[in-house]
Amino acid sequence: xxxxxxxxxxxxxxxxxxxxxxxxxxxxxxxxxxxxxxxxxxxxxxxxxxxxxxxxxxxxxxxxxxxxxxxxxxxxxxxxxxxxxxxxxxxxxxxxxxxxxxxxxxxxxxxxxxxxxxxxxxxxxxxxxxxxxxxxxxxxxxxxxxxxxxxxxxxxxxxxxxxxxxxxxxxxxxxxxxxxxxxxxxxxxxxxxxxxxxxxxxxxxxxxxxxxxxxxxxxxxxxxxxxxxxxxxxxxxxxxxxxxxxxxxxxxxxxxxxxxxxxxxxxxxxxxxxxxxxxxxxxxxxxxxxxxxxxxxxxxxxxxxxxxxxxxxxxxxxxxxxxxxxxxxxxxxxxxxxxxxxxxxxxxxxxxxxxxxxxxxxxxxxxxxxxxxxxxxxxxxxxxxxxxxxxxxxxxxxxxxxxxxxxxxxxxxxxxxxxxxxxxxxxxxxxxxxxxxxxxxxxxxxxxxxxxxxxxxxxxxxxxxxxxxxxxxxxxxxxxxxxxxxxxxxxxxxxxxxxxxxxxxxxxxxxxxxxxxxxxxxxxxxxxxxxxxxxxxxxxxxxxxxxxxxxxxxxxxxxxxxxxxxxxxxxxxxxxxxxxxxxxxxxxxxxxxxxxxxxxxxxxxxxxxxxxxxxxxxxxxxxxxxxxxxxxxxxxxxxxxxxxxxxxxxxxxxxxxxxxxxxxxxxxxxxxxxxxxxxxxxxxxxxxxxxxxxxxxxxxxxxxxxxxxxxxxxxxxxxxxxxxxxxxxxxxxxxxxxxxxxxxxxxxxxxxxxxxxxxxxxxxxxxxxxxxxxxxx
Amino acid sequence: xxxxxxxxxxxxxxxxxxxxxxxxxxxxxxxxxxxxxxxxxxxxxxxxxxxxxxxxxxxxxxxxxxxxxxxxxxxxxxxxxxxxxxxxxxxxxxxxxxxxxxx
Numbered sequence: 001x002x003x004x005x006x007x008x009x010x011x012x013x014x015x016x017x018x019x020x021x022x023x024x025x026x027x028x029x030x031x032x033x034x035x036x037x038x039x040x041x042x043x044x045x046x047x048x049x050x051x052x053x054x055x056x057x058x059x060x061x062x063x064x065x066x067x068x069x070x071x072x073x074x075x076x077x078x079x080x081x082x083x084x085x086x087x088x089x090x091x092x093x094x095x096x097x098x099x100x101x102x103x104x105x106x107x108x109x110x111x112x113x114x115x116x117x118x119x120x121x122x123x124x125x126x127x128x129x130x131x132x133x134x135x136x137x138x139x140x141x142x143x144x145x146x147x148x149x150x151x152x153x154x155x156x157x158x159x160x161x162x163x164x165x166x167x168x169x170x171x172x173x174x175x176x177x178x179x180x181x182x183x184x185x186x187x188x189x190x191x192x193x194x195x196x197x198x199x200x201x202x203x204x205x206x207x208x209x210x211x212x213x214x215x216x217x218x219x220x221x222x223x224x225x226x227x228x229x230x231x232x233x234x235x236x237x238x239x240x241x242x243x244x245x246x247x248x249x250x251x252x253x254x255x256x257x258x259x260x261x262x263x264x265x266x267x268x269x270x271x272x273x274x275x276x277x278x279x280x281x282x283x284x285x286x287x288x289x290x291x292x293x294x295x296x297x298x299x300x301x302x303x304x305x306x307x308x309x310x311x312x313x314x315x316x317x318x319x320x321x322x323x324x325x326x327x328x329x330x331x332x333x334x335x336x337x338x339x340x341x342x343x344x345x346x347x348x349x350x351x352x353x354x355x356x357x358x359x360x361x362x363x364x365x366x367x368x369x370x371x372x373x374x375x376x377x378x379x380x381x382x383x384x385x386x387x388x389x390x391x392x393x394x395x396x397x398x399x400x401x402x403x404x405x406x407x408x409x410x411x412x413x414x415x416x417x418x419x420x421x422x423x424x425x426x427x428x429x430x431x432x433x434x435x436x437x438x439x440x441x442x443x444x445x446x447x448x449x450x451x452x453x454x455x456x457x458x459x460x461x462x463x464x465x466x467x468x469x470x471x472x473x474x475x476x477x478x479x480x481x482x483x484x485x486x487x488x489x490x491x492x493x494x495x496x497x498x499x500x501x502x503x504x505x506x507x508x509x510x511x512x513x514x515x516x517x518x519x520x521x522x523x524x525x526x527x528x529x530x531x532x533x534x535x536x537x538x539x540x541x542x543x544x545x546x547x548x549x550x551x552x553x554x555x556x557x558x559x560x561x562x563x564x565x566x567x568x569x570x571x572x573x574x575x576x577x578x579x580x581x582x583x584x585x586x587x588x589x590x591x592x593x594x595x596x597x598x599x600x601x602x603x604x605x606x607x608x609x610x611x612x613x614x615x616x617x618x619x620x621x622x623x624x625x626x627x628x629x630x631x632x633x634x635x636x637x638x639x640x641x642x643x644x645x646x647x648x649x650x651x652x653x654x655x656x657x658x659x660x661x662x663x664x665x666x667x668x669x670x671x672x673x674x675x676x677x678x679x680x681x682x683x684x685x686x687x688x689x690x691x692x693x694x695x696x697x698x699x700x701x702x703x704x705x706x707x708x709x710x711x712x713x714x715x716x717x718x719x720x721x722x723x724x725x726x727x728x729x730x731x732x733x734x735x736x737x738x739x740x741x742x743x744x745x746x747x748x749x750x751x752x753x754x755x756x757x758x759x760x761x762x763x764x765x766x767x768x769x770x771x772x773x774x775x776x777x
Numbered sequence: 778x779x780x781x782x783x784x785x786x787x788x789x790x791x792x793x794x795x796x797x798x799x800x801x802x803x804x805x806x807x808x809x810x811x812x813x814x815x816x817x818x819x820x821x822x823x824x825x826x827x828x829x830x831x832x833x834x835x836x837x838x839x840x841x842x843x844x845x846x847x848x849x850x851x852x853x854x855x856x857x858x859x860x861x862x863x864x865x866x867x868x869x870x871x872x873x874x875x876x877x878x879x880x
Contacts, residue, residue, distance in 0.1 A: 255843055256842065259846075260842075333808055333814065334806075334808075334815065337808065337814070337869055337870045338788050338815075339788070340869070343870065344787070347792065347795070347865075349865060350863060350872055350874050351795050353852070353874075354801060357800070357861060358798060358878050360878070454794065
């Protein structure tokens with residue numbers, strides 16, 4: 001009964017609440033404890049609870065008859081239940097399912113069905129199952145679910161309903177009477193829609209395309225952050241194992257010159273492609289290590305070794321290249337080196353270096369450098385003695401022996417002439433040849449260098465003895481050689497070729513007799529017209545002084561024929577057409593005036609000639625009684641010249657005087673050679689048989705200042721002063737050229753020209769005073 | 778061939794001349810990898826000289842070229858108390874002469 005009453009009451013209420021909202025279920029979870037507990041477990045998540053109704057229902061359950069509702073008028077408006085079932089009749093299962101306080105509540109998940117079921121509950125009374133079904137169908141889209149749920153519930157609950165019915169049996173009896181009244185009554189039920197209760201209002205995020213705002217929304221949607229989610233496939237772990245990687249450390253030191261070398265060799269065609277590829281890596285120091293390369297093993301590795309050489313430092317590159325070459329050729333290695341030009345050069349330099357070590361003190365003395373003692377040198381007793389000896393004599397002038405130019409080749413040959421190179425003051429040319437007509441042997445010309453006194457730099461073999469030499473001033477490498485057979489040859493000393501540049505043997509006009517003197521004369525000064533430049537002038541035993549021109553072979557033009565004056569003097573009726581020429585032995589051009597020259601003959605006459613006038617002599621000086629071996633102008637005094645002869649005398653002349661000013665004799669020895677000192681006007685040197693003399697006219701005009709006696713049997717035959725230093729070279733008949741240093745000569749700052757002139761003046765004045773007691777020397 | 782022979786003879790002569798100079802103790806010709814190919818000294822000394830000189834030469838040359846890569850070493854002289862070692866280096870060889878000039 002309470003059931004029905006409750007139901008009735010609830011109908012009205014329920015109808016009011018016919019909404020889909022959750023409000024109903026908001027208060028839902030107050031469970032009517034007593035009943036729900038019994039029912040709950042079997043039902044899928046549904047719990048029976050009641051809202052505010054439940055309180056009312058509870059009350060009504062417990063005290064239904066007691067509770068009455070009165071309205072304002074006092075009328076009993078207690079709601080009656082709509083449905084009063086017979087207590088004995090088995091309630092249709094629907095009804096039993098919904099006990100008094102039976103707002104069936106489902107869990108939140110099933111709330112539509114909850115709502116549905118609550119309404120169902122309210123309609124159990126008069127309505128049939130079919131109605132329920134229809135109602136349920138119209139309600140929500142989830143009806144099918146709920147119907148099945150409901151049917152489950154219906155099926156589940158027969159026991160419960162029966163138990164419920166028992167409980168409610170008494171109550172139903174009480175309410176029988178009431179029921180009858182109610183049945184007859186027509187009840188009007190009004191179904192109205194309650195106002196909409198908004199439980200949740202989430203504005204729509206999307207707008208239909210047809211709406212007015214569509215455009216605006218599209219505009220706004222232009223820049224919209226979007227995110228995408230890619231499909232994340234299931235990850236899978238994979239493992240790979242490789243062979244162990246062998247690591248090798250490599251490094252190289254690249255130095256400045258190594259990079260320079262690689263850069264220079266980059267375009268070298270001789271390198272193979274591999275090398276060039278490697279070469280590009282040279283700048284990056286990651287090429288093979290030095291240690292790795294130092295042990296090349298076998299030819300199969302040779303290529304790799306060779307290819308990496310360019311990347312390694314230059315020195316080891318050479319090392320490795322040689323390593324590669326070595327297994328292939330070993331023998332020619334030595335030969336190649338020995339024959340290379342570079343090696344010869346190096347050897348020559350080495351030789352000079354070694355000799356420089358040996359001759360260092362001598363060379364220093366020669367070059368007037370302070371002679372420094374070798375600090376490691378251990379002086380022996382003998383050296384000390386000789387040194388002290390010299391130091392005792394240090395006050396008087398003497399010739400200090402420096403060294404000797406000699407070698408195997410020159411042994412036994414007579415030194416006939418010596419000359420310095422005009423350009424290189426260290427180069428000396430020495431000609432070897434016999435001066436006598438007997439003992440003639442092939443001549444030799446040696447070019448010695450100061451840096452190597454033990455072996456000449458150049459050796460030229462000549463067919464006949466060399467009698468005259470001269471270096472050209474214009475072309476410093478040309479050496480003119482005059483020989484005993486009259487041939488004149490010009491050699492180029494830059495090469496080691498044995499053949500001369502030019503030879504006069506083809507010339508028709510060549511000398512028939514030995515060429516006794518050669519000179520390159522520069523005619524630039526003061527000559528007009530032709531004959532400019534340097535010319536070779538020779539004097540020969542056939543009485544001619546010739547000028548040689550190098551034009552398609554040597555051609556000569558006679559400058560002068562040395563006519564024998566005796567012919568003219570002795571016999572004027574002599575047929576002048578037959579000329580006899582006196583052999584010329586020497587000549588000398590005036591240092592200032594290149595047109596005038598002196599010529600000395602075998603007859604003892606000295607002729608002064610002019611270049612442009614080849615018919616007659618300008619002047620003749622007669623004093624010597626023997627062949628004049630040398631005539632030489634003083635380099636300082638323009639009027640003075642010296643002459644020496646085999647008549648044991650040396651004469652000093654002044655060119656305006658037909659008689660010599662001074663005569664020098666010391667012993668009865670032939671004078672072979674004389675030469676003025678290039679430094680001091682009063683000094684000259686003379687070479688006699690067995691003696692070397694240095695005369696200084698300031699000191700004495702009667703005796704030589706220095707006399708150096710040579711070894712017995714050896715005759716000095718040539719004399720040469722050095723243009724730069726105060727040394728003198730003496731060549732002798734044994735093929736030796738000795739270098740002496742003039743020591744302790746009274747040195748003067750000036751060239752002592754006045755001194756010489758003073759001497760001459762005094763001499764002349766004394767002669768004058770003496771008057772005719774002077775005799776021609 | 779004649780030229781080569783002459784050249785070889787000339788070289789031999791020069792070496793002999795150097796050897797005969799005063800104070801010269803020995804001449805060694807070493808190829809580029811440091812192996813002596815000709816020597817007038819005994820074997821052990823030769824090998825010693827060759828090895829040590831080679832290292833010194835590399836160092837000296839490296840120094841000269843480091844300062845100016847276009848420059849190159851042309852001659853090296855080492856003066857010691859007892860003697861002087863003169864070295865003429867080249868790309869393919871080097872020539873060593875040991876001399877005691879004060880003998």
